[in-house]
Amino acid sequence: MNERLLELYKQAQIPHTATDPSNNMPYETTCFSAEKFAELIVQECAKMVDDDGDAVMALRILNRFGVDN
Numbered sequence: 133m134n135e136r137l138l139e140l141y142k143q144a145q146i147p148h149t150a151t152d153p154s155n156n157m158p159y160e161t162t163c164f165s166a167e168k169f170a171e172l173i174v175q176e177c178a179k180m181v182d183d184d185g186d187a188v189m190a191l192r193i194l195n196r197f198g199v200d201n
Contacts, residue, residue: 140176144169174199 145162152159174197182190194201 136176137173140169140172143172170197171199175201 144165146165146168148161148163149158150161178190178193
């Protein structure tokens with residue numbers, strides 16, 4: 133994976149409350165969200181297209197995948 137994908141992967145970690153089975157106590161952690169990761173990739177692609185001067189195509193990409201801009 134290249135550096136940018138690794139950054140997006142890290143951003144796709146979402147807060148999660150889990151329970152420790154040894155003492156039944158909750159604790160905060162993170163878990164990977166495939167949905168968030170996909171959304172971030174789509175946003176990144178749309179941004180590249182927009183930066184190249186094609187705002188209409190960028191909006192079409194976002195709309196195609198149901199991602200808010």
